[in-house]
Every structure is written in C-alpha cells, then in structure tokens.
Amino acid sequence: MLKPLSLMITATILWQFSSSLTLAQSQDPQQADKFPPNPLEITTPDPLLPPLRDKQPLSLPEQQKLETALDELNQEAAAKLQTGDKVAAFEIWNRELRLRRYLSAVAEVTALSRVGEIAWNRSDRQQLYYITQRLQAIQKQAQPKKSKTPNSVDLELLQALGVAYQKVRSPKPAIEVYNQVLAAVRQQKDTSREIDTLKTLAELHLSWFNYAQAAATYEELLKFATSTGERQDELTYLQQLAYIYQQAKQPQKSIDVLSKLQEIYSQNDHQTQLPTLQLAIAANYEILAKDNADLLLEAFKHYQEAYTTAWQLQQYGRAAEAVQKLIPLYRSQGQIDAALQTSQILLEAEARAANYYGMMQAYSQMGQLYLDKQDYPPALTAFNDGLEIARRLKHQEAYFTQQIEKVSKLKGNR
Numbered sequence: 001m002l003k004p005l006s007l008m009i010t011a012t013i014l015w016q017f018s019s020s021l022t023l024a025q026s027q028d029p030q031q032a033d034k035f036p037p038n039p040l041e042i043t044t045p046d047p048l049l050p051p052l053r054d055k056q057p058l059s060l061p062e063q064q065k066l067e068t069a070l071d072e073l074n075q076e077a078a079a080k081l082q083t084g085d086k087v088a089a090f091e092i093w094n095r096e097l098r099l100r101r102y103l104s105a106v107a108e109v110t111a112l113s114r115v116g117e118i119a120w121n122r123s124d125r126q127q128l129y130y131i132t133q134r135l136q137a138i139q140k141q142a143q144p145k146k147s148k149t150p151n152s153v154d155l156e157l158l159q160a161l162g163v164a165y166q167k168v169r170s171p172k173p174a175i176e177v178y179n180q181v182l183a184a185v186r187q188q189k190d191t192s193r194e195i196d197t198l199k200t201l202a203e204l205h206l207s208w209f210n211y212a213q214a215a216a217t218y219e220e221l222l223k224f225a226t227s228t229g230e231r232q233d234e235l236t237y238l239q240q241l242a243y244i245y246q247q248a249k250q251p252q253k254s255i256d257v258l259s260k261l262q263e264i265y266s267q268n269d270h271q272t273q274l275p276t277l278q279l280a281i282a283a284n285y286e287i288l289a290k291d292n293a294d295l296l297l298e299a300f301k302h303y304q305e306a307y308t309t310a311w312q313l314q315q316y317g318r319a320a321e322a323v324q325k326l327i328p329l330y331r332s333q334g335q336i337d338a339a340l341q342t343s344q345i346l347l348e349a350e351a352r353a354a355n356y357y358g359m360m361q362a363y364s365q366m367g368q369l370y371l372d373k374q375d376y377p378p379a380l381t382a383f384n385d386g387l388e389i390a391r392r393l394k395h396q397e398a399y400f401t402q403q404i405e406k407v408s409k410l411k412g413n414r
Contacts, residue, residue, distance in 0.1 A: 039094040040134045048099055063103055070096050070103075074111075081118070090119070090127050097134070105138060106160050113164035120168055128168055135164055139177065153184050162200070171208045175201060195224055202240070211248035215241060235264060242280075251284035258284070275318040278306035282325065300329060307345075316353035320346055327365060331372075340369050360389040360396065367403060376411040383407060 048069050050062050058066065077092035093115045100108040112131050119127035139161055144153050158181050165174035178201050185193040198221050205214035218240050225233035238261050245254040262277045264270070282302035289296040303325050310318035323346040330339035343366045350358035363386030370379035387400035 038130045038133055040097055040130050058102055070099055105157050109160040109164050113167045116168040132168055155184055171204050175204050211244050215244045251287045254284045255281055275306045275310035275315055278302050316349045320349035320358055323349055336369055336372050356389055360386050376407050380407045
C-alpha cells in the first residue's frame with residue numbers, strides 16, 4: 001500500500017513546486033506593474049471579425065467561419081513555436097484568444113487552457129499572468145447574482161475554468177470554482193457529478209498540502225463508496241487517507257484508517273500487504289505512547305503481529321524490521337533478557353533474508369545488550385561474530401575491533 005502512496009507524494013511535491021511559480025492575483029498592483037497591458041484585453045477591431053451590428057452575436061455561418069480561421073491561427077502559432085520564435089508564437093495565440101470570446105465563454109476558456117499549458121511548459125511567466133488575469137475576469141463575470149441559487153450557474157463554464165486553472169497551476173482559484181460546481185450538483189442531486197467533483201477537489205487540496213480539507217473530502221468519498229459497496233473505491237480512499245494522516249502527523253486517525261485497511265486485506269488477496277500495515281499501526285501507537293504509556297502495549301502487540309505475519313509469508317526482511325523495532329522497546333523497559341531473545345530472532349530473520357549488513361548490526365546489538373548485563377564472554381562472542389561479517393563487508397571493522405578490546409579489558413579486570 002505505501003509504495004503507490006510514495007509515488008503520489010512525489011507527484012504532490014512536484015505540483016506544489018509548480019504552484020510556487022503561479023503568478024499573483026491580478027488585483028495586485030505591484031504584479032500588474034511588472035508587465036505591459038494585457039494583450040488579451042485589446043479591443044481594436046480585427047480583420048477576421050465581420051462588422052459588428054450593435055453588439056449583436058455572430059450568426060452561425062459567421063461563427064463557423066471564425067472558428068476555422070482561429071484553428072488556422074493556432075496551427076500557425078504552433079509552427080512558429082517549433083521554429084523557436086516564441087515571441088511571435090504567443091503574439092499569434094493572443095490574437096486567437098482575443099477572438100475566441102466571440103464564439104462563447106467556454107470556447108475562450110478552453111483555448112486559454114490550451115495556451116496556458118504551453119506557457120507553463122515554456123516557463124513564460126508573463127504569458128501565464130495574462131492568461132490567469134483573463135481567467136479571473138471570466139470567473140468574475142460568471143458569478144451568479146446573490147438573489148440566484150446555485151442552479152443558475154453555468155456548470156459547463158465553471159468546469160472549463162477549473163480545468164484551465166489546473167493547466168496554469170493555480171490550485172486555489174480552481175478549488176473556488178469546483179466548490180461552486182459542487183454546490184450546484186448537490187442542489188441538482190446529481191450524485192455521479194458530485195463524486196467526480198469531490199475527487200477533483202480532494203486531489204487539488206492534496207496538491208496544495210491542505211491535509212485537513214483533503215482528508216475531509218476523502219472521508220466524504222469514503223462514505224459514498226461504503227454505502228454503495230464499491231470495494232475498490234473504498235480501498236483507494238482508505239489508502240489516500242492513510243497517506244494524508246501520516247503526512248499530517250495524526251497517529252490516532254492513521255490507526256483508525258490502517259485498521260480498516262487491515263480488515264479488508266485480511267479478507268482478500270492483499271494479505272502480503274498486512275505486515276506493512278501492522279508495522280505502520282505499531283509505529284503510530286509508539287508515537288501515542290509518548291503521551292500515554294499504557295499504549296506501549298499496543299505498539300508491542302502490533303510489532304509482534306507484524307513479525308509473525310511476515311514470517312508466515314516468508315517476508316523475512318519485513319519480519320526483521322518488526323523485530324528490530326521491538327528490541328529498543330524491551331530495552332527501554334529494562335527487559336534485557338527479552339531484548340536478547342528478540343535479538344536472536346532478528347539474527348535468524350536477517351540470515352534468512354540474506355542481509356549481511358543486518359546480521360552485523362544484530363551482533364552489535366547483542367554485544368551491547370550483554371554489556372548492559374555485564375555478561376562479558378557472550379558479549380565478546382557477539383562482537384567477534386560481528387567483526388567477521390564486517391571484514392567481509394569491509395565496513396565498521398574499526399568499531400568491532402574497539403568493542404572487542406573494550407570487552408576484553410573489562411573481562412580481564414574482573
């Protein structure tokens with residue numbers, strides 16, 4: 001389970017990095033001073049437009065003719081960009097974008113989205129600013145009057161705006177737009193679109209590292225999946241929540257989600273994932289035990305379960321990981337004999353996993369534990385065994401040699 005989530009954090013970090021380049025809101029006068037007037041707001045008559053009659057909309061044949069001409073402009077701009085003439089390319093695209101509004105708001109936003117993504121990929125901050133500013137103006141115009149209900153919003157336009165904001169890496173206004181969409185589809189009782197919108201919002205919140213909102217949204221999605229018996233969706237949302245609560249450092253909520261995942265994995269073909277879950281649950285209990293010592297027993301229990309399950313599944317590396325966590329817990333409680341017994345299990349697990357570095361560390365731990373008991377002969381044996389492996393690995397030879405000298409002196413002084 002955690003492996004796919006690690007891929008997702010990489011994607012999330014990349015999103016946040018990209019978002020840091022997003023330009024400020026157009027209302028910022030300091031930002032506006034950085035660039036010339038927005039070319040997307042030029043109102044000079046264009047030869048491609050027929051003479052406008054008292055601002056009447058274009059007829060259908062006129063729209064079709066204009067659309068064909070604008071598609072040709074898009075191709076021309078793309079060709080310019082391929083030759084390396086970025087300035088000329090965006091000049092042509094800006095002309096295309098100015099004229100798209102005469103087709104429809106959705107057509108304009110879709111084109112802004114397309115060119116915005118190109119600007120983003122080319123790291124053109126000035127063009128991104130122009131496009132973002134225009135998107136904000138369209139969004140403002142699309143707002144329903146206070147007297148109207150969410151049903152009065154143009155859902156198609158809002159959806160297009162949401163996509164466009166994502167393409168120019170502006171999660172915050174995208175979230176605002178999708179929240180409007182969510183309110184509207186809920187008013188319409190359109191469950192399918194509500195779920196789709198919640199998924200988009202959850203991803204956006206996560207991309208902005210807003211763990212609280214991301215978790216709340218995934219919890220909503222989880223309720224939908226649980227109520228409809230969509231087991232695969234339920235599994236996906238639980239995995240997302242496990243990742244979010246881990247990142248947000250909320251151990252109790254992590255335990256709750258991981259326990260649900262453990263229950264699901266125990267009943268299907270995902271049992272190989274159980275040791276990883278049990279280790280994560282134990283680690284969270286260990287964190288909670290810092291404020292509530294009684295919960296240390298729960299940490300012990302789940303580390304032991306992780307070891308047992310991993311051993312049965314012949315996942316000796318995972319078994320060693322679980323046992324490795326138990327040793328310092330026993331040691332912190334003064335249970336040195338239990339820690340030594342566990343070290344023997346660790347040694348066997350590392351041997352089965354063919355992890356020689358792990359075996360060397362296990363011998364080191366055993367030597368230190370025997371030193372705690374002032375039991376020098378077995379301590380000397382453990383360090384000598386560790387030195388033998390260290391020589392093979394050509395690693396930490398000096399450390400084991402020093403320990404052997406130290407124990408030999410202590411043994412001789414008795």
